[in-house]
Structure formats: structure tokens, C-alpha cells
Amino acid sequence: MASAFAGVIKNVIRELDRSGGLLPVENLGSSTSFQPYYLLIQKPSSSLFGKPRFACVHLSIKDILEPNAPEPAVERVGPFHFQDTVDGQLQGNVELATPGQGKLGCGATLSGTTSASMNVCTLRVSPNTWIAMQKERHLQKPEHKILQQLRHRGDNVYVVTEVLQTQKEVEVTYTRKREGSGQLALPGALYFQGGGQGHRSCKKTLTIPSGSILAFRVALLVIGSDWEIIFLPDKKQRTFGGGDQMPSSYKILKPFGFFSKCLLQSDAAHTENSLMLAQDFEDLQAEVEAQAEGLCILSPELCQQLLTGLGQVLRDEMTLHHLEELLEQGLCCGRVELQTGPVGDVLECLVQPCRMLEEELVEHFFYLLGALAELNEAQHMELAQMLEARAPLGPCSLVESLLEQSAPWQKPVPVSLPLGSSWGPEAPIWILLEECGLELKANAPHVRWVPEALDQTLALYACLALLSKLSQSQ
Template identity: 50%
Template sequence: MASAFESVIKSVVRELDHSGELIPVDSLRSSTSFQPYYLLGRRCSRSWFWKPRYKSINLSIRDILEPDAPEPAVKQSAPIHIYDSMDGELQASGELEAPARGRCAGGAAIFDTFSLSMKVRTLRVDPNIWDAMKQERHLRQPEHKVLQQLRNCGNDVFVVTEVLQTQKEVKVTQTRPRPGPPEPEEDSHHPLRQHPCLPDVLLFPDKTHKKQRTFRLPKEGHQLTSGAGSQSPLSGRFKLESDGFVEDWSAVTGDFRGLQAEVRAQAQVLQGLSKELCERLLAGLVQVLREEPALRTLEDALERGLCCGSVARLDGPVDAVLECLVHTSGELEVHLAGPILYLVEALAVLSESQRELLVEMLETGGLSGQFKLQVGSVLEQSTPWQERRDVSLLQELLGSSWDPEAPAWVLLEECGLGVQVDVPQVCWEPQAQGRTCALYACLALLFGLSQDCC
């Protein structure tokens, strides 16, 4: 079952975003870091089959621009009331308060009960103010060390220009079914005490931004980029430049065979590792997966290490993985670190519930190659991934149970697939592609490592 936070985000996106431009914050823990004028880094994914992710770099535009001046005020919209509830096969959803009103409803075959009521507002940078900033301010020299690190790793930088933010504490009610004899239902209240938000970042109005990058090669100088949702690329003292790197997702005709080939290439590097090294890698990854911050720290460390060839040792569970990948000289074993970073990136795409379940399966020996085949079958049957369709599951791979408590049920549902109750099948949703592909990659590589340990 999806977390309370994910349910909130999905409800807001379903009600307010018909253009597909909103970028949902992936956790309540990080939501307060996404505010207007804050900077986001976008790391290039090592896979063609899930999108790059945006990450807060804990800086605002004030930290990197001269002259030093407070960020200009942002515009605030009128309150928007979001109401969404699901109960059994009934789904009802929301109304918008001034300046516009509306209501929509639909059906969903689910067991869980979910209700949400909250008010949000839009915080938006005035385009005229942004144009003035481009003329009046420029990058600090020497540039901030964080920008230097992002340059070295080839990460792009964006500026948040619009967010949807809750106005006060949000309480979410979820009820889930219990296995066994019928028991009275029990409501679970999840107060969201922080202010979750969904950022919009400065992007370009056409597809050209997919080929452009923040930083040129070092000899070309230091320049920062962004673009605006309805505006042209930034110009003036800080702007986007291209270094010739082509990042055009639309040009890739991705299908399951392509994903298989990509995963197989990573798995081949891991084949032949010693049993001891496999055991140490798996043990370290299990510890990292127990802590979301540790997973992000490991991802950052491996990315920096692959950029500069060495990696600093870190305390805690991250070091247990790094010590498997670093020579006594301190140099990173690049050949092995690449596939591990690919696996870590895929794990980061999954939900927290999926990662917790994978840890449980690894510890109990429940991770099987059969479920990898099941996910692969779903991906193969749902091609092309851009269309909604019903996809049958392979009964012989499901095991003896098919209910909301079954690992297969939970892992597939958390991908964003509509799990069917009466028959073993799912409804494929196009937006489920990234997480389903990442799940397949995780299952293949984790199962490969666990098999090598046997």
C-alpha cells in the first residue's frame, strides 16, 4: 500500500496537473527543501528507461549570485481546496475554491479506504522580476564549491519558480484490510506536519532543453542555466550553454528487449565476483536500504567517485558498500562501481515500501528469479508502454497467494499499476514505466548477487 505521503501527492497531481508539468516531491523529508528560488540539481540517469531525478542542493539563487540581496517576493495564489476520498469501489474528488470551482468523480476497484482534505496555494516567481534579475545580477567569482562539484559530475542546475504548498497541517486517514478473520476496521491518521510541495522548475517551452546542459567544458567558462515554463532560454550574465552532449529521451525507442540488454550488460560485470565480495555487497546494501538518507549518500559518493576516480570513506552503512569498491590506494574500482551505481539509482526510483519489502525478501531468502520473470512479462505484454491495457500475470509464478499482503501484489501496486482482485492481472498505466523498469533492474541484479553468494 502506498505511503500516506505518496497518496497525498498523487491526489494533488490528479486534481491539479493536467499538463504533466508538475514534479512531485518524492518524500516528506525533502519537501521543505523545494521553495521558490531554490536550486535543484538534475543528475543524468545511467538508464534510458527511467527519468532523471531532481535533487535539492541546499542552495538558493542568493548563494551563487552577486550582488548579495534577498530574493524578491513571490506571488501567492488564492487557496485551493483539495478533497479526495476512496472507499471500496467508490472514488470522489475535489473542488477548487476561488477563483474557479469544479468537481470530478470516477471509479476505482480498491480495498483500501483513503481520505484527504487540505488547502494548498501556489507560490510563483513573477516573470518580470526574473527578467530584471538576469540583467542586474551575475554569478559570484569564484563560484560556489557546490557548483564546481556539479560541474565535475556533469549535473544540470535548475531554479524552482513555482510550487504548490500546503497552508497548514494535513491529516490523512487510511484504512487497510487485515488478513485472517474479520476484525473491526481501524483508522490510521497520518498528520503531515511539514509543508509538502510540488515544484515546478525553470524549463524551456520546446524540446531543445533536452539537448542543452548547464555547464560548458571548463575551458569555455562557468555559466549557469535555466529556462522558464512559458519563456525563452535565459540570456545575459547567466544562461544555458551546450557542451555537445545529447540527452534526447524522445529519440529512444525503448522496449523490454532494450531494457533486458541494458540490465544484462550491468549484470555481466557482476558475474564472477567472489562469494565473499557478493555477501559483503549485499549486506552493505541491506543496511543502506534501511535508511533513505544513506541511499542518497551512497548514490552521491559513487557519482563523485566515478567523476574523479577516488572516493572519501564515510561512516555508517555507506562505508560498508564503498569498502567493497575501493582499492587500498583509495582509488575507486570504476569497472565494478558503475553497475553498483546503476543498481543504487534503480533502488532510488522505487518507493520506500518497495525497498523495505526487498530488504525483507533478501533477509528471508524470498527473492526469487520467478518474480523477475513476472515483472518482465508485465513489461513485455504492455509494450508499447504509452497505452493503458490489461496485462495477465503468470499464475505459475505467483505462488499460492494473491492478495494485498502478497509481495508480488505490493511491489506491482507500488509501481503505479492497477492490481486486479478477482483475477491475477494488472492494468498497465503509462506513468508506471519508470518504476516498473527500475523494479525489474533491481530484481535482476539483486538476485544475481544473491545467487553468486550461494
């Protein structure tokens, strides 16, 4: 369902924001954290496949200013009505025949639709409002405790200046249907011929409440002797101190050069940069291998506990988001409180007896979480089932072969994969690659590579490689 929701939001943003400044909300459950005037921090990406992500610090601009008065009203633009419908079908077949020994044939058809109708409006803080606030209100003294913590960590702080909000309840409907058929003919004294067919369909509906934030725009908050808002900051400008200050969250990027080159790029620049950085695939493999070795210092028992807990966490997007938040809070505050359920099972693999996190181990685990964050809900469910079956290794080799053959990834190319017997619309690898935006067929060439699938396919490769390494350590 996440893929359908993300696709609809992406289309809405494309129509209403040609400049590319609006950022989609990653998780509908956390959309209330992106209201106008709210403060955010940016979580840098530690990978080529990841984009910078924003997290709420549970403060509004009024919480750090004097006098502590409500924020001025925002401007409302719209409403705009948006209708989005996507309908597609893929079809393939293969036939094997040996003279005098028979014939085997099979075919597959995949179809899917996504539809949504929504009314949205833009809520915007006027530039004149910011000018007036800077004249009339000043930073609290002493500085707010949370700002002190962010200053110590060297994090940039951003302010939400504009949001895209739903005006009415929205239903996103997603349908998918898979059909397969096969025929078998064996010659001989007793001629044998047989056939079969089957299908599988599903329909899901996601309800987006009225007033939900779908996308947001931010500006950099700069704090010196007083405060100001920078709408178009350069790369050297920072919230606290001069341009040479480096946030502590960059520390996890230092050993890993290949993926870290796309750090802090806009969506458009990120896509272009991803293509420019398509270098030697061996660099990517070496980086993922280094991350895997960092994770596999765990004992076989803890590796099994980590995989089992993560498999259960992947079945619920909010639980996955909660796990990431607890780890971030633990790195910031120093301790992680005891948790129950699958989240607790994962955390217990990453903490010392004193409840302090094993920071180096957590940094490698965040790399895995960053890769998982690029995948959608359908892929998370497939990975959860693969972990339960303890069989992630085979699909990893197929994704690796796909990336090797399509490198340097800038142009659409047909790719044939070294397939086993379990290839078809119901195979996990088929679903995982299809959700990356790739067109698959039952006959060779099996995949038509498209550059737009790069980030998600790299993330899929990283996930499968890391999970495979952990499985082998059990």
C-alpha cells in the same frame, strides 16, 4: 506509506497544474532544498523506467551574484483547499474439484483507503523580478567554486522559480485490509470437510509539517558573459558553453541503449515515449543482463555484504537517499569517507583501499539505485524481507512472464501467470505487483495489465533480476 503520499501529491498537482510543469518532491525530508531561487542540477535517468531527477547543490542564486543581497520577495497565490479520498476493493476466488476425490476452494479480498485534507499555496518568482535582477546583479568574479566544479562536469544548472507549499500541518492516512478463506472436502468412508479464514489489516498516518514543499518548477540557468533564465529551453541549450557540450553524467548511459531513450523527457512526454519505445522484450533483458554482469565482478563475500547492507538500507527511505548522496559526492569529489552501519557496509563494496570509488562498478550500482528509486516504500520493505530470506529469484520469473505476455504494453490485457503454491494477497510478488498499480486475482487470468503500470513494473523487473544475479554470485 510512500505510495499513499506520492498518490496524494500527484492528485494535487493534477488539479492545480494542468500544464504539467510542476515536479513532485521525491523525498519529504529534502523538501527544504527546493525553495524559490535555489539552484539544482538534473540527474539524468539511465533507464526507461526512470525520470530525470533534481538534486540541490546547496546554493541560492544570491550566492553566485554581486552584490550579495537577499533575493526579492516572491508572489503568493492561494491558499487552495484540497480534499483527497481513495477507496478501493479487489476480490477473487478459485475452486478445484476432481470427481470422486474431493474439492478445494479459496478466496481473497483486498481493500484499501487513502485520505488527506490540505491547504496549499503557490510561491512564485515573477518574470519581472528576473528581468530586474539580470539588470542590477552580475556574476561574481572569480566564479563560485561550486559553479567551477559543475562547469568542469558539464552539468546543467536550474533555478527554482515556483513551489507548491503546505499552509497547515497535513495528515495522510492509509489503511489496508486483506482477508482470505479456504475450504476442503474429502469424500470416503469417513467424509471430511474443513475450512478456515483469516485477515490482516494495517493503518499508517504520515504527518506533513506546515511549510513543506510538495512540488516545484524550474528554469534553466545559462551562464556566458553574464547570466540569464530560460523558462522554455530547447534540448540543445546548456548552462555552460554551446549546445554540443555533453554532461559527464551521460557517460553511464552510453553502453545501455534500451533504457536511455527516455532521457530528459517531461512527465507527460515520458509516459507517451515509454509506450512508443515498447520494443522487443529481448532488448530489455539483454540490457539488464549487461548491468548484472557489471555488478557481479564482486567476490562472493562482497556480494553477500552488498545484499545484506542494501536490505537494511531499504528499510529506511532517508538512509537510502543518504547512500545515493554519498555516492554522488564521491564521484564528484573523488573520495568517500568511512561510514558506519549498513550504508558503510554497502560503500565498502564499492571503494578501493585508497577510498576512491570503483567508478565502473558504481555506475552499474547506480543503475540498480535508479530502479529502486521508481519503487515505493512498501515495495522497498518487501524487497528487504526477500533479501533477508535470500529468495528474490521466483518473483523475478513471474514479472518477466508478465512483461513478455503484455508486450508491447500499450493496451490493457488479461494475463495468466505460471504460479506456484505461494500465490495470494500475502505473497511478496502479489504485494510488489499490486503496488505497481496492477489488479490481481486469485484465479486466472491473474493480472489485468494496464499501460500506466509500465515504468514501475520495468523497474521492479530490473531490481529483481539484478538482486537475483547478485544472490547467485554468493
